Amino acid sequence: MKGSRKMEPITFDDSAKAFILETFDKEVDSEGYIVEKNNPKQKVLTRHGEEIKLEDFAGIVKGSEVFVKSDLVSLIELADALKR
Amino acid sequence: MEGLKKLLSGLFKIDLSRLKKLGINIFSNNQIDISKKIENNVFNLNISGLTPEDAKKVQGEIIKAFVKQETPVLLKESKDLLEDIEAANKEQSNQETLEYFEDKIPLADVPILRAALYIRHVYRRGGSVEKLKQDIAFRYGQRGRIIANLCTAGYFEDVFQPMYEQMVRAGGFSLDEFRDRYNVLVTQSPQAIFVNRWDSVESLKGEILKKIEINKKYKVGYLALHGRGRNNVNKILELLRDADIQKQIVGDPEIDSKADFIAAKIRF
Numbered sequence: 001m002k003g004s005r006k007m008e009p010i011t012f013d014d015s016a017k018a019f020i021l022e023t024f025d026k027e028v029d030s031e032g033y034i035v036e037k038n039n040p041k042q043k044v045l046t047r048h049g050e051e052i053k054l055e056d057f058a059g060i061v062k063g064s065e066v067f068v069k070s071d072l073v074s075l076i077e078l079a080d081a082l083k084r
Numbered sequence: 085m086e087g088l089k090k091l092l093s094g095l096f097k098i099d100l101s102r103l104k105k106l107g108i109n110i111f112s113n114n115q116i117d118i119s120k121k122i123e124n125n126v127f128n129l130n131i132s133g134l135t136p137e138d139a140k141k142v143q144g145e146i147i148k149a150f151v152k153q154e155t156p157v158l159l160k161e162s163k164d165l166l167e168d169i170e171a172a173n174k175e176q177s178n179q180e181t182l183e184y185f186e187d188k189i190p191l192a193d194v195p196i197l198r199a200a201l202y203i204r205h206v207y208r209r210g211g212s213v214e215k216l217k218q219d220i221a222f223r224y225g226q227r228g229r230i231i232a233n234l235c236t237a238g239y240f241e242d243v244f245q246p247m248y249e250q251m252v253r254a255g256g257f258s259l260d261e262f263r264d265r266y267n268v269l270v271t272q273s274p275q276a277i278f279v280n281r282w283d284s285v286e287s288l289k290g291e292i293l294k295k296i297e298i299n300k301k302y303k304v305g306y307l308a309l310h311g312r313g314r315n316n317v318n319k320i321l322e323l324l325r326d327a328d329i330q331k332q333i334v335g336d337p338e339i340d341s342k343a344d345f346i347a348a349k350i351r352f
Contacts, residue, residue: 008105008155009107009156009157009158010085010107010150010156011107011108011157011159011160012158013112014159015112016110016111016131019112020110020157024147057159058162059156059157059158059163061156061157061158062155068158070161071222071223072169072199073195073199073219073223073224075169076199079166079169082166
């Protein structure tokens with residue numbers, strides 16, 4: 001994620017979450033978890049190994065597609081990571 | 085993002101190349117006609133107005149920006165929160181507190197303190213912190229919630245820092261001893277009670293009397309009661325009038341109170 005902070009992020013609203021997930025070949029399963037489109041049994045994980053529900057999805061940053069959750073602690077960690 | 089700007093320029097017949105710091109925000113709303121709008125230097129793209137072919141082109145450019153330029157792709161409200169966190173991190177008082185404690189408190193508490201300092205930053209400007217506290221509690225449990233409360237109430241600067249410096253001055257000091265005392269205060273928070281909406285006056289009375297007893301044993305001569313919201317303020321005022329509690333305290337309580345907030349300190 002080095003260098004990411006220099007780039008203005010592309011942002012999206014809640015209404016475009018599905019579009020963004022589709023962009024990265026992901027979708028949402030019947031329980032609301034984000035999964036791989038070509039392997040729906042494989043749930044997408046954060047860097048801490050947490051599964052992510054659509055409602056908690058906050059975006060993706062570089063580093064082998066690191067998925068980010070929208071809670072305070074995850075965003076503080078992201079702020080630290082983007083500083084490096 | 086230049087590729088995406090170029091694509092959007094072509095699709096909407098508008099020259100975006102001159103706008104160097106243009107942001108792009110993506111939304112979907114088929115109830116409105118506007119498929120694009122530049123506001124506050126952000127190009128708002130309504131994807132519901134795109135043909136499937138053009139949507140695929142947009143997705144392709146997003147991937148290119150992500151892969152080649154490491155452009156983050158973030159939920160707008162999370163991006164706003166991220167920027168607010170970064171601004172709070174730069175505040176001198178927050179930096180000083182974090183730098184002071186990062187080699188003194190247990191390592192596992194350092195990220196909790198960082199999050200707690202942000203919550204305090206929001207609290208002090210009158211913002212809502214309940215969801216943020218829930219986020220801390222979800223990741224770090226009750227300990228996280230207690231540290232957040234203690235931080236907001238100024239305990240790190242007003243209690244833990246003087247405690248550390250007093251221990252250093254007293255001689256024979258060890259960091260483990262400080263951490264032991266710090267842990268007692270954090271796990272039991274004996275010097276503070278934070279009144280929540282689900283606390284009954286009876287249970288709070290019991291907690292107050294118990295903490296007075298513990299604090300007397302450790303020669304800590306005060307207890308602070310904190311509450312937000314009119315109901316919690318009224319609970320604390322009722323408790324301060326309680327005969328059993330009044331028997332224990334010395335002098336008049338120090339009260340800092342507004343309609344929806346109270347901090348009361350009782351001595352014994």
